Amino acid sequence: MAARVPGPRPDEERSPLAVVLDVLGADEQRRTRIAWLYYVEGLTQAEIAELLGISRVKVVRDLQICRQTGLVQIQINGRLAPCVALERVLVQRYGLTQAVVVPSPHDPAHLPATLGVAVGAWLSEKIGPGQTLGIGWGRTLHWSVRALRRREIPDLTVVSLLGGIGRGSEINMYETASRVAETLGAQCYYLAAPAYASSASLRDMLLEQAGLREVLERARRADIAVVSVGSLGPESTNRRIGLLDEEELPGLEAAGAVGDLLCTFLDAAGHPVDHPLNRRAVGLPVEDLRRVPTSVLASGGPEKVPIVKAALIGGYVNTLITDERTAEALAAG
Structure with missing residues (x-):
C-alpha cells in the first residue's frame, strides 16, 4: 500500500x-x-x-x-531636432496651443501603436484629480490605453464622446472609454446609443432622452477631450468594421467630404458637409469640441492628412499629436 x-x-x-x-x-x-x-x-x-x-x-x-x-513601457527622453522644429511650425501655422511630433515608424502598420504610446504618455502627465476626460475612438486611442500610467486619480470622470457599434470590436467606442476609466480608477459614462441612428428624427429623439442628455452635458464640460479622425480611403476603420456603408461613399465624396471627426464628415475647409449621415450622428457636436479647454487630435498617416488638416483649419482642436511624415505634409500646406 x-x-x-x-x-x-x-x-x-x-x-x-x-x-x-x-x-x-x-x-x-x-x-x-x-x-x-x-x-x-x-x-x-x-x-x-x-x-x-x-x-x-x-x-x-x-x-x-x-x-x-504594457508590462514593459519604454520612455525615451531625447528629443529629435526635426520633430521639435515641426512642432513649432504647426503651432504657428494652425494656431495650436501645443503640437507633439514623434518619429514615423519604418513600418506604416505600426503607426497607430506609435502614436498611441505618445498619446498615453502625454495624457499621463496632463490628467489630474477632479477633471472630466472625453474620449473618442479609433486604433490610435485603442493603443493609447496601454501607455497610460496606471494609477488612481481622485474624482476623475471619463466620458465617451460617441455612440457605439452594434457588434463586438477591440476598438469599440465603449471599450476604449471603459479601459481608460479602469486604468485611472475613474467613473465612466457612455452614450448608450448607436454611432449613427437610422434616421435624423430618431437621432433627435434619442438625444432628448434624459440619460443621453446628461452624458452629452458632461462631455461639453470636459476639461480634456482626446479624439482621432477617419478617412474615406480603403484602409479607413469606418469602412473596415462596416460602420460606413460603401453605398454612402459616392454621396460623401460628391458633398466634398475628406473624412470624419467624431462621426461628422468635414470638407477640406473644415466645414460639416451637407449629407444625411451628419444628421444621424450620435455624439458630441464638433462645434462643442471647440469649447473644450484642451482638445487633442491624435492621428497620422498619408491617408489621414486631408482630414487632419481640415480639423485643424476648422479650429476644432488646439493640440495635435502626430508623426513626423504627417507633420511635414501639414507644414507644407
Whole structure:
C-alpha cells in the first residue's frame, strides 16, 4: 500500500511569497524576470535563455508580449531636432496651443501603436484629480490605453464622446472609454446609443432622452477631450468594421467630404458637409469640441492628412499629436 503524504496542517500559514507567486502565475513571473534581466541588468537574450534554462526564441517572444501588454513601457527622453522644429511650425501655422511630433515608424502598420504610446504618455502627465476626460475612438486611442500610467486619480470622470457599434470590436467606442476609466480608477459614462441612428428624427429623439442628455452635458464640460479622425480611403476603420456603408461613399465624396471627426464628415475647409449621415450622428457636436479647454487630435498617416488638416483649419482642436511624415505634409500646406 502506498504511503499517504500528509498535507499541511490547518494551522500552518502559507508564506507571503507563495501567495504572491500563485496570484501572479508562472507566465507573468517568467516575463517579469526576463524583462528585468534584459532592460535593467542589460543581459543579452542568449544570456537570459541560458540563465533561465529556456530557448532564446521564447525569450524573444516573451519580450514582445511584455511590450504589447504594457508590462514593459519604454520612455525615451531625447528629443529629435526635426520633430521639435515641426512642432513649432504647426503651432504657428494652425494656431495650436501645443503640437507633439514623434518619429514615423519604418513600418506604416505600426503607426497607430506609435502614436498611441505618445498619446498615453502625454495624457499621463496632463490628467489630474477632479477633471472630466472625453474620449473618442479609433486604433490610435485603442493603443493609447496601454501607455497610460496606471494609477488612481481622485474624482476623475471619463466620458465617451460617441455612440457605439452594434457588434463586438477591440476598438469599440465603449471599450476604449471603459479601459481608460479602469486604468485611472475613474467613473465612466457612455452614450448608450448607436454611432449613427437610422434616421435624423430618431437621432433627435434619442438625444432628448434624459440619460443621453446628461452624458452629452458632461462631455461639453470636459476639461480634456482626446479624439482621432477617419478617412474615406480603403484602409479607413469606418469602412473596415462596416460602420460606413460603401453605398454612402459616392454621396460623401460628391458633398466634398475628406473624412470624419467624431462621426461628422468635414470638407477640406473644415466645414460639416451637407449629407444625411451628419444628421444621424450620435455624439458630441464638433462645434462643442471647440469649447473644450484642451482638445487633442491624435492621428497620422498619408491617408489621414486631408482630414487632419481640415480639423485643424476648422479650429476644432488646439493640440495635435502626430508623426513626423504627417507633420511635414501639414507644414507644407
